[in-house]
Amino acid sequence: MSGPFERTVLWLTWRQLFARGRIYAAIAFTLLPAIFTLVFRFNATDQEGEILRFFVFLNQNLIIGTLLPLAAAVFGTTAFGGEVDDGTLVYLLVKPIARWRIVLSKYAVAALSTLAVVLPAMILPWLLLRGAEITGAMLQGFIWGSVLAAAIYCAIFLTLGISTKRALVFSLLYIIAFESVLSRQLEGVKALSVREWAVSASVAASHGALDIKTYLVPMSTVYWMAPIFFGVALILSLRRLSRYEVAERL
């Protein structure tokens, strides 16, 4: 097959990511925000702006801040990590396929799988809350922010998956220590936080519908930082797989 992706690698990675009950975990992830929304609706008072505050909190903190990086960590590290750990990567490496196509195919499936979990998790609560306060432009903003975050997180975690046996542990440490604690406490490091870029991108893509009061990373910074992170991570993955020697870890 020509083009950047190898269809059989896409198929294999898809099967691999959703094997062994991971599909049920993904469904649970997807439904969690909707369940919270139902509980909220049941208990909501009529206070002005409460629904909007909940919708923004749900998307900014629970989905973009927690569910999305967790899903990206699982899918991104498993796309290669599982095969490296059990030695089945060798069946891909001894085939007449350029290694960069293996990297791009694995990356594409990890990113799309992350979005397959995250986008319904955003759309379902929006369907439950939409009205005068919660508009389609707000959802659109968060969707674009999520697409940006999924693209970059998966590139980073894919690299970790092929570089270390403890990729998931390092990914979780990165999410908790850097994305959840440091970048929220220190304004200086927000410019390096994928989560903060996603929030800025969400606001920008909502065309003014989202009014988030906290400090936002300027979009000019996001425009040049995001491609650098994305490109460097994918190049590192490619370099790692190109130089991968089977006896190192198989």
Next chain:
Amino acid sequence: MEAQSIVLRNVSRWYGNVVAVNDVSFTLAPGITGLLGPNGAGKSTILHMMSGLLHPSAGEILVSGVAPAGNPAIYNTLGLVPEREAVQPFLTGNEFVRMCARLHQLPDAAGAAAKAIKLVDLENAKDRKIATYSKGMRQRIKIAGALVHEPAVLLLDEPFNGMDPRQRLDMIDLLRTLGNEGAVIVISSHILEELHDFASNVLVMLSGRLAASGHFREIRKLMTDRPHTFTMRTSDDRRFAAALMGNSTVFGVELTDNGIVVRTSDRGAMTREIARLAKATDAQLREIRPTDESLESVFSYLVDR
């Protein structure tokens, strides 16, 4: 089929201070070659270098005239059966072999997969998940995956692990046919008898070095004709030792605190002779044990001779 070959010229591979393969050279022509040696001898490292999954630290490897490392096109004509048992457990056998066929861009992947599965006699289990396969079945499905594109060079790392005798014989027939058709086949093993009767050429590896090479029969003769050492205890060690010295196959007897240590050139004759001597000298045999039968010592002999 175009004539294929594998050439290793002064190939070494090291990991930090550890030398896994040390200055190995050989040329393989079509037919079956056995790569023999104990665990850790460097067999898998050599197979991985031949298959392009490892770069040699020094020296040169050519598979059909091409350096395999960093050259994915080589896999159009090369198949590898790795030693590790792992195969994607969530796939069925048929899905795995079809996946291999599709990754080789074969025009009729389904047909090629069916043919390869038939070759390894797994048609009845092809729709079962690999997770449910026995060790021998996994070996066979791995072989089907490696054979699906009918490679001219086939590298198999300990392929008979877990196979029962009938499966093993079927596999040998299959490999022999492929070898006769002009494929270069390399099979690693740590058991000489596994290569019996079908490996036209045997390379013996020990501690990363090529210790011996030749036809199976020559290698076996070297191994069986080597000196053997027994330790034995009897009711009268001194008298029994004196009787042993009279035997023409014995070339050394030593009396120690633990009994008699006897060195012989003919293990079979010696075991028969011990019983006769015990009767003749009226000595009671209390213990007889071979003391140098570890695989390592057998291979060491080939290096030291």
